[in-house]
Amino acid sequence: MTDSVSAFRFGRIAAVLPVADMARPCDFHIGALGFRKAFENGSPVGFMILKRDSAELHLTLQPGHEAVPFNVAHMMVEDIDAVHAVIRERGLRIVKGLRDKDYGLRAFVFEDHDGNRIDVGEPLKA
Template identity: 35%
Template structure:
């Protein structure tokens, strides 16, 4: 299994203000779904931060996202280990396959692959 990127997910009721603030730091908006927005460094595109007002299809907002090369394989490992799956494995309409799992610290991790 290979990790492609890791980014913090910040629950926010101040999406426009967050966008403005992080653009002042040099980030650029690379995805804006209205309820979720990702900003990335133009010089290092895997340096990213995501702001989420609510999750469109999940019961909770994750604390972190980890993009992997094979989300199905990671999901199988988590099931074998008895990890708590918070949001079941599924294909989302915005082009990712993902699931949420709770880590030992109680944090919710969004594990995903782009289709």
Template identity: 30%
Template sequence: MADSNNFSHSATIFPVSDLTKSIEFYTEKLGFEKTFEWGKPIYYAVVKRGGVGIHLTKRSDGGKPSKYHRALYIFVNSIEKVYKQCKEQNIKVVNDLELRDYKMKDFDIEDPDGFIITFGKTGD
């Protein structure tokens, strides 16, 4: 097995149907900042908030995200604050905030392309 210290970090990549709409969702509704874009017209972009980066790319096939599996789990320090902000922004919440049996307090949202994103905090 290779030396695991050689691994630096990873990138979550979401193939999206409308890149402009997705960038607006993540920046205007979730408070991310667009830090990179590539192509003319734009084909690829990166949005970041804190230590979380999401890469968005223009979908070139008809693939649909899973409605059952989470695409991304984001750990936050103030879960109630994030939940309140999502509700205020009228973001589609698909599972309300609650303490789960796996010792996490979390909730799920759905982005414009149907990706399920969970925000969570270790349950107190």
């Protein structure tokens, strides 16, 4: 590592999810997953920051959003089975089912209401 690279540090980095409207993602992330609204901007709201525990999620209003066929965010959680159950109860599409992976995670991938693919993982217990 060069001296110039070691001279700086990173702060928070957060996933930004494009959404077609703010109502559905707010209902899901706040109502189902327990996030809280930490910031919003615009009238109507075009940008929002949601927080829960150490996690931060940014929503940006993109009415013409077209989902991409790959994961756009990765969430590490505790009690992945409970998170999986909430996703199923909400009727969201499970892209990759809940499984223990050879790289040390129990994981699954789902699509939110806007088609954003989110990978959810929890370290396997030794």
